[in-house]
Amino acid sequence: MIVPPLYYIALSAVLFFIGIAGVLTRRNPLIMLMAIELMFNAANLALITFSRVWLNNVGHIFAFLVVTVAAAEAAIALAIVVVVFRQAPNVDVDQIAELKG
Amino acid sequence: MNGYAAQALDVIWLLPLLGALIAWTFGPRLRAAAGGICSAVVGLAFAGTLAELVFVSRWTGMHWGFHQSLVTWVPGFTLGLQLDPLSLIWSLIITGVGFLIHVYSIGYLAGDRSIARFFAYMNFFVFAMLTLVLSDNFVGLLVGWGLVGLASYFLIGYYIDRPSAVAAARKAFVINVFGDVGMMFAIVVVFALFGSVSYTDVFAVAHDLPSPVLALICLGLFTACAAKSAQVPLHTWLPDAMEGPTPVSALIHAATMVTAGVYLIARCAPLWSSSPEAQELVGVVGAITALCGALLGIVQWDIKRILAYSTMSQIGYMIMAVGVGAYDAGVLHFFTHAFFKALLFLAAGLIIHELANEQDIRKMGGLRKRMPLAFWAITSGVLAICGIPLFSGFYSKDAVIYGMLLHGHPILFAIGVLTAGLTAFYMFRMWFIVFFGSDRTEHGEETHASSWTMRIPVALLIGPTVVAGYLGIAGSASPWSRFLAPVFDGARPFEVSTPLNETAVSSLVLIFVACGILAAYLRYGSARATSRDTLRLMREAEGIPLFFRRAFYVDDFIRVLIVRPAQIFGAFLSRFIDPRFIDGLVHDVAWFAGVLGFEVRAMQNGQVRGYAFTLAVGVVAFIAYFTSLGGVR
Numbered sequence: 237m238i239v240p241p242l243y244y245i246a247l248s249a250v251l252f253f254i255g256i257a258g259v260l261t262r263r264n265p266l267i268m269l270m271a272i273e274l275m276f277n278a279a280n281l282a283l284i285t286f287s288r289v290w291l292n293n294v295g296h297i298f299a300f301l302v303v304t305v306a307a308a309e310a311a312i313a314l315a316i317v318v319v320v321f322r323q324a325p326n327v328d329v330d331q332i333a334e335l336k337g
Numbered sequence: 338m339n340g341y342a343a344q345a346l347d348v349i350w351l352l353p354l355l356g357a358l359i360a361w362t363f364g365p366r367l368r369a370a371a372g373g374i375c376s377a378v379v380g381l382a383f384a385g386t387l388a389e390l391v392f393v394s395r396w397t398g399m400h401w402g403f404h405q406s407l408v409t410w411v412p413g414f415t416l417g418l419q420l421d422p423l424s425l426i427w428s429l430i431i432t433g434v435g436f437l438i439h440v441y442s443i444g445y446l447a448g449d450r451s452i453a454r455f456f457a458y459m460n461f462f463v464f465a466m467l468t469l470v471l472s473d474n475f476v477g478l479l480v481g482w483g484l485v486g487l488a489s490y491f492l493i494g495y496y497i498d499r500p501s502a503v504a505a506a507r508k509a510f511v512i513n514v515f516g517d518v519g520m521m522f523a524i525v526v527v528f529a530l531f532g533s534v535s536y537t538d539v540f541a542v543a544h545d546l547p548s549p550v551l552a553l554i555c556l557g558l559f560t561a562c563a564a565k566s567a568q569v570p571l572h573t574w575l576p577d578a579m580e581g582p583t584p585v586s587a588l589i590h591a592a593t594m595v596t597a598g599v600y601l602i603a604r605c606a607p608l609w610s611s612s613p614e615a616q617e618l619v620g621v622v623g624a625i626t627a628l629c630g631a632l633l634g635i636v637q638w639d640i641k642r643i644l645a646y647s648t649m650s651q652i653g654y655m656i657m658a659v660g661v662g663a664y665d666a667g668v669l670h671f672f673t674h675a676f677f678k679a680l681l682f683l684a685a686g687l688i689i690h691e692l693a694n695e696q697d698i699r700k701m702g703g704l705r706k707r708m709p710l711a712f713w714a715i716t717s718g719v720l721a722i723c724g725i726p727l728f729s730g731f732y733s734k735d736a737v738i739y740g741m742l743l744h745g746h747p748i749l750f751a752i753g754v755l756t757a758g759l760t761a762f763y764m765f766r767m768w769f770i771v772f773f774g775s776d777r778t779e780h781g782e783e784t785h786a787s788s789w790t791m792r793i794p795v796a797l798l799i800g801p802t803v804v805a806g807y808l809g810i811a812g813s814a815s816p817w818s819r820f821l822a823p824v825f826d827g828a829r830p831f832e833v834s835t836p837l838n839e840t841a842v843s844s845l846v847l848i849f850v851a852c853g854i855l856a857a858y859l860r861y862g863s864a865r866a867t868s869r870d871t872l873r874l875m876r877e878a879e880g881i882p883l884f885f886r887r888a889f890y891v892d893d894f895i896r897v898l899i900v901r902p903a904q905i906f907g908a909f910l911s912r913f914i915d916p917r918f919i920d921g922l923v924h925d926v927a928w929f930a931g932v933l934g935f936e937v938r939a940m941q942n943g944q945v946r947g948y949a950f951t952l953a954v955g956v957v958a959f960i961a962y963f964t965s966l967g968g969v970r
Contacts, residue, residue: 260950330944 244285251278263328265317269310276306342392346418347407349385349428350467352378357460364453371453372446375460376439382463383432390425414534419473423824426668427470427593427600430675434592435463437794441683442584444791445690455495459588462488466593470600474535475524478601482520482561485594486513492589493581505577512574516564523557526550540607548612555608555615558601559622566598567649568626568656573892575649576633579641583689586641587682591648592675599652599671602659606825610662619660620741624752627653629889631759635766636885638878639696640685643767647722648678650756654737657749663740664825665818669809670737673729676805677721680798684714687787687795688771692778698770699874702777712772714795719768721802723761723850731843732806739842745833757846761853769862774870 251274258271280299287295320327356378360371367374406417420428439459446452465488469481487510494506524534530550531539543551562568567575578590589595602609602619609615630650637643651674658667688704688711689696705712721730734757741750808817837845860866866873887893940951 256953260946260953329946 241285241289245282248278248282248285251275251281263330265313265320265327265329268329269313269317272313273306273310276302342389342420343418345385345389346420346471349382349389349432350418350464350471352382352385353460353464353467357457357464360453360457360460364451364457367453369443369447369452371456372439372443375456376436376443378460379432379436379439379463382467383429383436386425386428386432389420390429393420393425414476416477417473418471418477419536420471421824422821423600423603423668424470426672426821427596428467430672431463431466431470431593434675434679434798435459435466435588437797438584438588438592438679438683441587441686441791441794442582444788445584445686446582447788455492455582458488458491458495459585462492462589462594466597469597473537475527475539476534478604479517479520479524482565482597483517485597486510486517486565489513489578489589489594492585493578495581495585499580502580505574505580509574509578512564512571516561516571519557519560519564521557523554523561526554526557536604540605543607544611546611548614551608551612552614555605555612556618558605558608559615559619562598562601562619562656563622566595566652566656568598568622568653569629570891570895572626572630572649573888573895576642576645576888579639579645583641583682583686586645587679587686590645591678591682595648595652596655596671596675599655599659599667602656603664603668603824606659606664609660610829616660616662620657620746620749623653623655623657623660624749625653626650627657627756628752628759629653631756631763633885633888634763635759636881638699640688640698640701640767640771641682641696643698643763644678644681644685647681647760647764650760651678651722654734654753654756657753658737658740661741661744661746661749662829663737663744664829665809665821666733666736666740668821669806669817670730670733672808673721673733673802673805676798676801677718677728677730680714680795680802681718681722683791683795683798684711684718687711687714687791690787690791695778698767699871699878700777700779701771702774702870703772704776704778705772707776710792710795714799715768715771717799717802719764721806723764723854724757724846725850726843726847728803729801729806732809735839735843735846736809738846739835739839742835742837742842743832754846754849758849758853761850762857765854765857766861769857769866770870770874773862774867777871 255271255273255275255278258274259268262268262271280302283295283299283302285295287293287299320332356375360367360375364371406415439456442455442459446455449455462485465481465484467481469478469485472478472481490506490510490513493509494503496502527539528534530546531542533539564571575590575595579586581590609619627650630646630648630653634643634646634650637646651670655667655670655674658664658670688701688708691708691711692701695701717728721728724731724734738750738753738757741747741753809815861870884890940947
């Protein structure tokens with residue numbers, strides 16, 4: 237059985253909104269990062285789907301690009317999170333406001 | 338050869354500007370040396386002008402003169418300089434008399450705190466005046482005209498810590514600008530009609546114009562003349578301008594600037610000669626000015642104000658002459674007047690300097706022995722201005738008065754003769770009061786002996802005061818008329834036959850002059866008059882009717898009719914329009930920005946999740962908008 241593309245798109249949209257909801261509602265930086273990863277991969281899923289629908293490889297290439305950027309982002313963000321955790325456990329992102337102008 | 342002469346003209350024109358820039362830039366360091374530098378610069382310009390005179394005097398053609406293009410302004414409009422007999426005469430006076438007055442100023446202002454500033458202004462004035470007379474088009478003329486007004490403003494208000502001087506400077510400037518506007522109007526009309534502003538283009542076709550248009554142009558130009566040359570009713574700034582230092586009065590308010598109006602009318606002779614209405618107007622205004630100046634000269638006690646009113650009166654003569662078409666006579670009177678009036682002012686300056694800035698003739702008296710140079714200088718000046726034979730004024734003034742008759746204006750002729758008598762009366766009144774009678778000076782033996790730089794220019798001016806008029810002997814066959822022929826030949830109006838010949842006119846004028854002198858002698862010079870003269874003069878001063886003391890109420894009229902309404906209007910603007918509309922608009926804009934900022938600031942709370950939410954809402958709205966449009970491409 238062939239799964240119709242609409243299902244993939246719908247799954248992608250659902251994942252994306254779960255990610256947005258996570259970013260907006262959670263205060264723990266680690267959970268927020270995970271939510272952001274979820275949004276990245278929702279986008280990837282949509283890209284791959286469109287690539288299959290249109291029968292060209294542009295979507296694949298973009299998906300690889302997104303994976304690369306996501307990896308770089310995760311590395312930097314995790315480093316920041318680790319530094320912040322060292323200063324104070326149980327961090328709330330709303331209270332990390334030392335750099336506020 | 339022609340090329341060299343034309344280039345020399347540039348140099349002559351720019352030299353005084355160079356002097357002014359030097360004095361302005363290095364003024365504080367130069368101090369007294371500025372006087373020497375600036376005088377030398379004007380002296381060089383004079384030498385250059387003399388060289389031009391020698392060069393062009395070998396020319397025999399009828400229409401001589403040359404152009405030097407300076408800049409092409411807009412394609413087709415070239416601004417340049419030109420030298421012809423008329424501008425040459427003016428340049429000679431500006432640089433020549435100007436040089437002597439510069440030298441005189443070195444002594445007169447020695448020790449003044451800001452002497453370099455004074456000389457910068459003086460050089461700037463000479464430059465402005467040269468721009469005015471050397472320009473070959475109306476726009477250059479206007480530029481010079483405006484700069485001259487500015488220089489005059491600077492110099493009248495030279496004593497910046499004296500409120501009356503500042504007020505006088507402002508008054509002179511405002512009245513001059515009024516004239517500038519008239520000239521601008523005329524130039525705009527000229528340009529609209531001819532599509533050109535150069536003299537040659539305009540004068541070539543001037544006589545083809547319908548006469549109302551021509552009269553309109555002349556009226557605009559004459560407004561400028563009246564303002565600059567102190568013609569009734571725009572004369573009120575000239576007596577006040579005596580607040581400036583005495584050399585300034587000599588240079589600007591006697592010898593050169595105030596005669597710019599005479600130059601303008603003489604330059605535009607082709608326009609005037611084709612417009613009888615304009616000629617009539619100018620002649621009448623000139624005559625009224627001559628008469629009013631003489632009448633007001635009688636009741637003054639300030640030596641400089643007497644000379645100021647005499648200047649006004651003499652310029653009235655010149656304007657009257659060039660107005661009715663007696664161009665040679667008018668320009669000759671300018672030429673002689675420049676010498677004798679500069680002499681009178683400089684000699685008066687000697688007296689003022691010696692008596693520690695005393696200008697009231699009631700406090701002079703008996704100075705004949707004490708100041709022989711001033712006595713002889715003023716005597717020759719007075720004889721010249723009264724038109725005594727053998728002195729320069731005789732030839733020029735008689736030519737003017739005879740010209741009235743020759744061009745068919747018997748009433749103006751009568752006013753001219755009467756004014757000549759009045760002139761003799763008030764000039765000799767001053768002469769008797771200052772040099773005869775008892776010594777009424779208050780400062781006793783406290784003297785400021787004048788230096789040689791002041792004495793030599795005065796002595797040098799006595800010569801031309803006597804002989805300058807000889808150029809005009811023999812009327813239209815004189816060297817003067819032949820020299821000016823290229824300028825005026827195309828524009829000479831017809832002459833009418835006169836019931837009196839020139840000798841008879843001269844005799845008539847001399848009779849009036851003799852009566853004036855006799856009256857002045859009986860009232861101020863005779864033995865009976867000079868005894869107890871302090872008391873007599875005091876009583877006379879009290880007896881002058883208010884009508885004369887307030888100078889015919891002209892100032893009051895202007896104050897009531899123009900200055901007060903303008904002030905009220907200005908107060909209205911500043912009280913209501915300005916705060917409500919101009920400032921109000923600015924305040925409203927600022928208020929709106931403030932409110933907007935206050936409201937929007939609430940969104941900037943520094944919480945990243947808040948921003949992310951805004952972003953998400955924005956994206957949703959964006960997508961919703963485009964999907965609801967339904968695939969619009």
